[in-house]
Amino acid sequence: MYRYDRTDQQLIDERVKQYRGQIARHLAGELSEDELRPLRLQNGLYIQRHGPMLRIAIPYGMLASAQLRKLAEISRRYDRAVGHFTTRQNMQLNWPQFEETPEILAELASVEMHAVQTSGNCVRNITTDHFAGVAPDELEDPRPYCELLRQWSTFHPEFAFLPRKFKIAVNAAATDRAVIRAHDIGLDLVSDERGETGFRVFVGGGLGRTPILGKPIRDFLPRRHLLSYLDAILRLYNRYGRRDNMYKARIKILVQALGVEEFARQVEAEWAQLRDGETTVTDAEFARLADHFAPPAWLTLPAEEPAHAARLHTDKAFANWVRRCVHAHRTPGYAAVTLSLKAPGVNPGDITEQQMIAVADLADRFSFGELRVSHEQNVVLADVEQRDLYDVWQIARSHRLATANIGLLTDMICCPGGDLCALANARSLPIAAAVHDRFDNLDYLYDIGDISLNISGCMNSCGHHHVANIGILGVDKNNEEWYQITVGGQQGNAAAIGKVIGPSFYAQEVPEVIEALITVYLEQRTASERFIDTWQRLGVEPFKARAYAGRDRRRTAKVEPTEREVVNA
Amino acid sequence: MPRIIRNEQIVDDNWQVLTLAEGETPASVALPAEPVLLPLSVWLARRDEVVAAHRQLGVWLDSDQGPEELADDIDRLAVIGVNFPKFTDGRSYSTARLLRERYRYTGEIRALGDVLQDQLFYMRRCGIDAFALRADKDIEQALAGLRTFSDSYQAAVDQPQPFFRRRGAQEAA
Numbered sequence: 019m020y021r022y023d024r025t026d027q028q029l030i031d032e033r034v035k036q037y038r039g040q041i042a043r044h045l046a047g048e049l050s051e052d053e054l055r056p057l058r059l060q061n062g063l064y065i066q067r068h069g070p071m072l073r074i075a076i077p078y079g080m081l082a083s084a085q086l087r088k089l090a091e092i093s094r095r096y097d098r099a100v101g102h103f104t105t106r107q108n109m110q111l112n113w114p115q116f117e118e119t120p121e122i123l124a125e126l127a128s129v130e131m132h133a134v135q136t137s138g139n140c141v142r143n144i145t146t147d148h149f150a151g152v153a154p155d156e157l158e159d160p161r162p163y164c165e166l167l168r169q170w171s172t173f174h175p176e177f178a179f180l181p182r183k184f185k186i187a188v189n190a191a192a193t194d195r196a197v198i199r200a201h202d203i204g205l206d207l208v209s210d211e212r213g214e215t216g217f218r219v220f221v222g223g224g225l226g227r228t229p230i231l232g233k234p235i236r237d238f239l240p241r242r243h244l245l246s247y248l249d250a251i252l253r254l255y256n257r258y259g260r261r262d263n264m265y266k267a268r269i270k271i272l273v274q275a276l277g278v279e280e281f282a283r284q285v286e287a288e289w290a291q292l293r294d295g296e297t298t299v300t301d302a303e304f305a306r307l308a309d310h311f312a313p314p315a316w317l318t319l320p321a322e323e324p325a326h327a328a329r330l331h332t333d334k335a336f337a338n339w340v341r342r343c344v345h346a347h348r349t350p351g352y353a354a355v356t357l358s359l360k361a362p363g364v365n366p367g368d369i370t371e372q373q374m375i376a377v378a379d380l381a382d383r384f385s386f387g388e389l390r391v392s393h394e395q396n397v398v399l400a401d402v403e404q405r406d407l408y409d410v411w412q413i414a415r416s417h418r419l420a421t422a423n424i425g426l427l428t429d430m431i432c433c434p435g436g437d438l439c440a441l442a443n444a445r446s447l448p449i450a451a452a453v454h455d456r457f458d459n460l461d462y463l464y465d466i467g468d469i470s471l472n473i474s475g476c477m478n479s480c481g482h483h484h485v486a487n488i489g490i491l492g493v494d495k496n497n498e499e500w501y502q503i504t505v506g507g508q509q510g511n512a513a514a515i516g517k518v519i520g521p522s523f524y525a526q527e528v529p530e531v532i533e534a535l536i537t538v539y540l541e542q543r544t545a546s547e548r549f550i551d552t553w554q555r556l557g558v559e560p561f562k563a564r565a566y567a568g569r570d571r572r573r574t575a576k577v578e579p580t581e582r583e584v585v586n587a
Numbered sequence: 588m589p590r591i592i593r594n595e596q597i598v599d600d601n602w603q604v605l606t607l608a609e610g611e612t613p614a615s616v617a618l619p620a621e622p623v624l625l626p627l628s629v630w631l632a633r634r635d636e637v638v639a640a641h642r643q644l645g646v647w648l649d650s651d652q653g654p655e656e657l658a659d660d661i662d663r664l665a666v667i668g669v670n671f672p673k674f675t676d677g678r679s680y681s682t683a684r685l686l687r688e689r690y691r692y693t694g695e696i697r698a699l700g701d702v703l704q705d706q707l708f709y710m711r712r713c714g715i716d717a718f719a720l721r722a723d724k725d726i727e728q729a730l731a732g733l734r735t736f737s738d739s740y741q742a743a744v745d746q747p748q749p750f751f752r753r754r755g756a757q758e759a760a
Binding site: 021025028029032033036039040048053056139140166169170172173174175176177178179180245253256261291295296297298300302303306469 | 655656674675676677678680682684689697703705708709710712713725728731736737738739740741742743746747749750751752754755
């Protein structure tokens with residue numbers, strides 16, 4: 019993975035010093051709360067319901083074991099010994115002390131980490147495929163490009179005060195696992211007929227209040243032009259994106275207002291002035307970055323390990339785990355392993371200090387000392403030898419990291435919701451817990467098969483509910499928590515935004531409604547259909563009819579989602 | 588006399604900034620004595636009159652006004668102000684870069700409005716070389732904001748080469 023050189027380290031150290039000064043000036047009364055807010059947000063510090071929340075950057079989800087150990091130590095010394103992984107592959111600490119945040123950033127800097135631009139109206143953490151570098155369907159490792167973008171976006175002088183936040187994701191595989199079309203800019207790595215690497219560029223995607231999929235504005239951008247082209251897009255957005263209404267300030271609104279063709283034309287016109295300058299990326303830089311992500315020293319191993327095959331036959335629990343949590347690897351004899359952070363009774367994406375240490379140990383012992391955070395809020399060991407899988411499983415199981423539910427109903431993406439977040443309209447964690455309670459039988463979950471269920475506590479959609487097969491959105495009506503249900507969203511190459519099935523539900527109704535939707539699927543499916551396939555074949559009606567059957571809808575007048583101040587957290 | 592930061596020094600400065608009060612129009616407003624930064628609308632409406640009356644010319648652009656509007660006049664302006672009505676309004680960073688990099692403006696670009704210490708580093712990188720710090724802030728202390736970082740990844744006005752073109756030499760040094 020990428021390792022800092024002297025200058026990278028110096029910049030992060032200087033950032034800590036800058037932040038320390040800002041907090042000191044604030045405490046001395048020289049920097050008002052309003053003046054500090056945008057500054058602390060660009061260092062990941064929110065003021066939440068119960069106090070500060072610090073969002074730590076994990077660039078494109080990559081972590082070294084030493085970094086995870088440092089996160090464990092920070093969570094113990096400065097928080098409540100638990101961290102929470104987010105859909106931007108970052109980690110949030112929910113209980114730090116305001117005055118101690120400069121110390122936390124200094125601790126992070128000691129292991130080449132930071133909280134730079136994890137919030138604020140700037141370019142946020144770049145995200146990508148959690149199987150980058152090992153996926154069999156990958157054209158090229160996307161991580162060198164992610165690191166290029168990390169450096170380009172870090173302290174970009176022109177784009178630190180955009181109209182609104184700006185999210186970029188990169189996919190380099192046949193199957194998009196980075197939800198690139200739900201991003202302000204989605205980059206899809208492709209190669210042209212001469213074998214040159216470049217990107218198909220999508221713009222204007224995003225979830226939130228107005229969910230929309232990004233649209234292509236360029237079919238092939240040679241990789242050397244990546245930064246100047248992004249400069250052109252960001253400059254247009256910075257100059258012409260709306261600033262009068264924060265709900266209309268994302269780039270998707272500008273793209274919609276101009277029309278995608280006109281937006282693309284303006285980008286091309288601006289880019290014509292910028293291209294072929296010094297910002298054109300050199301082959302030497304691509305080579306330098308690629309070196310940082312050179313494959314580890316994989317052994318030459320048989321594709322099938324007999325002992326492993328034998329255990330699959332004799333140990334059903336192990337076989338179930340392998341089926342759901344072990345993924346194909348481009349190198350024979352290796353596998354990628356997802357450690358589930360979706361055990362029953364645990365807030366989705368939460369990881370305790372002890373678990374962090376256990377994962378770091380697993381990474382050191384079995385996966386070249388590195389790991390990844392997935393946007394689905396799980397942890398991935400990318401390079402495990404097939405013959406070690408049984409040991410990994412046993413150790414992971416002893417730390418409650420081996421729930422065999424990846425890709426199943428209980429592998430929920432879920433935001434912290436109203437229990438912690440000041441922006442939330444409703445709680446999301448009790449809903450996740452209720453889903454776990456209702457669907458606690460693994461065999462039942464296996465029978466339901468591949469499905470996604472995501473939960474957001476407000477319109478900001480941190481829980482990605484729009485792109486889930488079943489999405490749950492918390493809404494507020496007269497200070498009561500209600501939940502709006504969408505069906506039919508999905509990630510991947512056929513990404514789609516789910517549709518609202520009707521009026522919202524009470525919290526206690528939600529598990530029954532999910533079960534009703536699932537029952538329609540189980541009754542109507544053909545042998546090969548997943549939930550989403552049956553939904554697409556049948557349409558909304560049978561699902562809607564079952565979901566509302568026997569419910570007194572006079573109580574549930576249509577609820578308009580309300581929003582609270584977003585940028586002022 | 589008011590003080591500003593210019594070329595990384597604190598200096599006395601007597602430029603005034605004209606703003607149109609309620610009821611005033613570009614055509615009717617009284618032109619102050621020079622040196623004065625005029626709103627774009629006044630400059631566009633009364634260019635010939637201003638040029639005849641003033642030796643030192645200055646115009647200020649609000650954050651929703653681009654450098655395109657001054658394209659024909661760039662070379663005659665001694666000072667161009669770029670306004671930051673709120674320090675979170677980032678449009679004038681683009682304006683300043685365009686003035687320097689596209690229109691090759693070599694005169695003074697002065698940040699006006701909600702200009703605070705923690706924005707100065709980015710402003711300087713975008714080609715702003717004078718800073719009318721918000722009056723209630725400590726201008727001496729703010730000077731430190733120009734030197735927050737010792738280097739930068741991106742190309743900008745202050746450093747036309749992105750760091751990746753310089754990295755080898757830097758690390759070898």
